[in-house]
Amino acid sequence: MNKVIISFVALATYFTANAQLFSTQTGEIGFFSKTPVEDIEAKSKRVLAVLNSEKLTVAFKVDNTGFEFPNKLMQEHFNEKYMESETYPNSSFTGKINEQIDLTKEGEYDVTVSGKLLIHGVEQERTIPGKMIVKAGEIILLSDFKVKVADHKIAIPKLVIAKIAEEISVKVNAALQPKK
Numbered sequence: 001m002n003k004v005i006i007s008f009v010a011l012a013t014y015f016t017a018n019a020q021l022f023s024t025q026t027g028e029i030g031f032f033s034k035t036p037v038e039d040i041e042a043k044s045k046r047v048l049a050v051l052n053s054e055k056l057t058v059a060f061k062v063d064n065t066g067f068e069f070p071n072k073l074m075q076e077h078f079n080e081k082y083m084e085s086e087t088y089p090n091s092s093f094t095g096k097i098n099e100q101i102d103l104t105k106e107g108e109y110d111v112t113v114s115g116k117l118l119i120h121g122v123e124q125e126r127t128i129p130g131k132m133i134v135k136a137g138e139i140i141l142l143s144d145f146k147v148k149v150a151d152h153k154i155a156i157p158k159l160v161i162a163k164i165a166e167e168i169s170v171k172v173n174a175a176l177q178p179k180k
Contacts (some may be wrong), residue, residue, distance in 0.1 A: 020178065022051040022139050027174030029062050031147075033165040040074060040164065042067040049174045051139060053104075056097035058113055058141070060172070061090055082154050082164075083120060091119045093128070106134050113143075119152040130172070143172040 027047035033040040046066030051058045064085040069075040079085040095115020114127045130143035146167045149156060156164050 020053045022053060022176035023179045024049050024174050024176045027060070027141075027172065027176075029060070029173075030171045031067075032169045032171075034169075035163055035165050038163040040069070042069045042075070042078065044068065047172075047174060049141065049176060050179075051141070051176050053139070056101070056103075057095070058097065058115075059092070059094040060174070061092045064089055064091055082149075082156070088119075088121045091117075093117045093126075095126075095128070097132075098127070101132070103132070103134055103139060106136075108133050117147070119147065120154050122152040124151055137178065139176045141172060141174045141176065143170075145170055 025048055026045055027049045028043060028045050029047050030041065030043035044062050044066035046063040048061045049059065064083045065079055067075065067078060069078065093113075093115060095113040098112045098114055099109065101109045101111065109132045111130050111132055112127050113130060114125070116123050117126045117128070118124075126145075128143055128145045130141060133140040133142070147170055148167050149164070150166065
């Protein structure tokens with residue numbers, strides 16, 4: 001738990017102290033790999049997220065070992081062989097919302113966020129589409145995007161290459177509360 005708090009504080013330093021911050025430690029990130037041979041799905045609720053509503057910046061961090069699979073062997077292979085979670089314990093995204101939106105007004109906003117996606121020790125500049133829902137004092141961040149495993153130098157052994165998609169679908173769902 002102390003690692004979670006320290007990571008959360010580190011994420012919050014990405015933002016200024018005077019701005020209105022929204023945050024969560026229980027967001028959800030899931031991914032799905034579909035191939036003719038096998039579908040692979042996993043989700044993690046060990047997600048830290050911070051939003052600066054003044055600067056329109058956002059940061060996410062997920063503990064790679066927090067992804068849960070229906071099959072424990074898949075989870076073990078994911079952490080040991082593909083993500084190498086001992087070497088690369090976290091994946092993250094930090095970026096700026098491109099649209100000028102007023103987050104003090106309730107509503108749904110289609111957005112794009114440009115920033116850096118770090119997976120498996122490889123950082124890529126990305127613009128990721130999403131939706132922000134402002135309602136009852138919280139901000140819900142939703143996104144659905146693709147990640148190419150080759151872009152992050154994740155090696156897939158030839159023996160199982162037919163079972164793992166070259167492009168993985170990623171979904172994000174995080175309800176952020178005002179930080180007091």
